[in-house]
Amino acid sequence: MRITKLTTYAVPPRWMFLKIETDEGVVGWGEPVIEGRARTVEAAVHELSDYLIGHDPSRINDLWQVMYRAGFYRGGPILMSAIAGIDQALWDIKGKVLGRPVYELLGGLVRDKMKVYSWVGGDRPADVIRDIKRLREGGFDTFKMNGTEELAIVDSARKVDEAVARIAEIREAFGNDIEFGIDFHGRVAAPMAKPLLRALEPYRPLFVEEPVLAEQAEQYPRLAEHTSIPLAAGERMYSRFDFKRVFQAGGISIVQPDLSHAGGITECFKIASMAEAHDVAFAPHCPLGPVALASCLAVDFVSHNAVLQEQSMGIHYNQGAELLDFVKNAEDFHIENGFIQPLGKPGLGVEIDEERVIEAAKNPPDWRNPVWRHADGSVAEW
Numbered sequence: 600m601r602i603t604k605l606t607t608y609a610v611p612p613r614w615m616f617l618k619i620e621t622d623e624g625v626v627g628w629g630e631p632v633i634e635g636r637a638r639t640v641e642a643a644v645h646e647l648s649d650y651l652i653g654h655d656p657s658r659i660n661d662l663w664q665v666m667y668r669a670g671f672y673r674g675g676p677i678l679m680s681a682i683a684g685i686d687q688a689l690w691d692i693k694g695k696v697l698g699r700p701v702y703e704l705l706g707g708l709v710r711d712k713m714k715v716y717s718w719v720g721g722d723r724p725a726d727v728i729r730d731i732k733r734l735r736e737g738g739f740d741t742f743k744m745n746g747t748e749e750l751a752i753v754d755s756a757r758k759v760d761e762a763v764a765r766i767a768e769i770r771e772a773f774g775n776d777i778e779f780g781i782d783f784h785g786r787v788a789a790p791m792a793k794p795l796l797r798a799l800e801p802y803r804p805l806f807v808e809e810p811v812l813a814e815q816a817e818q819y820p821r822l823a824e825h826t827s828i829p830l831a832a833g834e835r836m837y838s839r840f841d842f843k844r845v846f847q848a849g850g851i852s853i854v855q856p857d858l859s860h861a862g863g864i865t866e867c868f869k870i871a872s873m874a875e876a877h878d879v880a881f882a883p884h885c886p887l888g889p890v891a892l893a894s895c896l897a898v899d900f901v902s903h904n905a906v907l908q909e910q911s912m913g914i915h916y917n918q919g920a921e922l923l924d925f926v927k928n929a930e931d932f933h934i935e936n937g938f939i940q941p942l943g944k945p946g947l948g949v950e951i952d953e954e955r956v957i958e959a960a961k962n963p964p965d966w967r968n969p970v971w972r973h974a975d976g977s978v979a980e981w
């Protein structure tokens with residue numbers, strides 16, 4: 600079998616689908632994208648196709664190593680997202696050729712169902728109580744929300760109190776009947792992480808995500824000394840080589856690589872294994888589409904330390920399309936009481952509705968995240 604063609608489709612809300620065709624008619628789908636830089640990743644995918652066209656798609660490990668190493672420069676969000684989407688599609692092909700779901704090719708199930716959580720509250724975490732009530736009716740009991748709005752490097756006690764008050768309100772409304780993670784979203788600088796974590800301590804969130812930006816990873820062990828709240832990070836780390844420093848330094852209890860940003864299934868399966876060796880939980884980041892989610896689940900179902908899976912149904916970013924709009928087998932993604940079953944069809948287990956994808960790709964949005972500014976006019980972390 601030989602790879603014959605790579606076709607990319609930018610689609611709403613902000614996703615990128617990749618279709619890899621072969622000379623024997625087997626097709627694989629991937630989701631290479633960095634939110635807000637879809638076109639850049641798309642260009643990288645087509646640059647990497649030089650290493651793929653005419654080659655045997657079954658040699659995923661060799662193709663991965665060539666894509667990672669042969670261009671001299673490596674790593675980072677753009678190249679690793681391009682490799683991720685290609686890797687996903689190659690695993691999809693391999694599973695379809697062998698007639699088995701990807702998790703079987705990775706050694707089989709370690710669990711019967713996977714815990715998922717839902718976003719609430721949007722960019723500016725209001726209406727959280729209303730969203731939690733609605734989603735609890737759908738069986739969810741675990742949620743995630745943004746912890747703050749704009750926050751200066753050093754900010755006021757009032758801003759800290761506002762952030763904490765929202766969390767106090769949730770515990771007041773739901774007690775310990777629900778669990779929630781708080782995403783600092785990189786908006787909190789090191790000087791403010793300590794007071795915020797200390798003030799949140801009494802409400803015992805399940806985790807605090809990106810307590811500081813990934814480029815401040817040396818702060819993680821210091822912050823972990825300062826709080827009992829489990830710290831989580833990973834969506835802005837792109838390979839084993841980024842994560843190894845975090846494992847060595849300690850401080851992170853939950854790693855959250857994104858299967859569409861960190862080199863795909865091949866790389867994230869290895870990251871999950873590294874995490875397990877350090878007694879660190881694995882909870883893939885996934886505010887994206889169905890192929891990204893299916894790729895996460897393929898690794899979740901074979902990783903002992905997988906604890907939670909993000910999924911984007913109802914997320915505030917999904918304007919213009921929802922998680923399952925481009926999927927023919929939406930029933931396979933059914934979430935029951937906050938759990939999802941393994942996707943048992945061959946490959947990634949996603950049946951893409953190609954006609955809908957092609958139609959949606961005719962006029963795709965070129966999504967960008969907003970540029971936030973502080974009161975003084977300086978750029979604020981979004």
Ligand SMILES: O=C(O)[C@H](O)[C@@H](O)[C@@H](O)[C@H](O)CO
Nearest residue numbers: 634782784834884885886968
């Ligand atoms: O935890 C999450 O889902 C992420 O922080 C998410 O909000 C961002 O990755 C966003 O997709 C960037 O455009």
Ligand SMILES: [Mg+2]
Nearest residue numbers: 782784808834
């Ligand atoms: Mg996040």
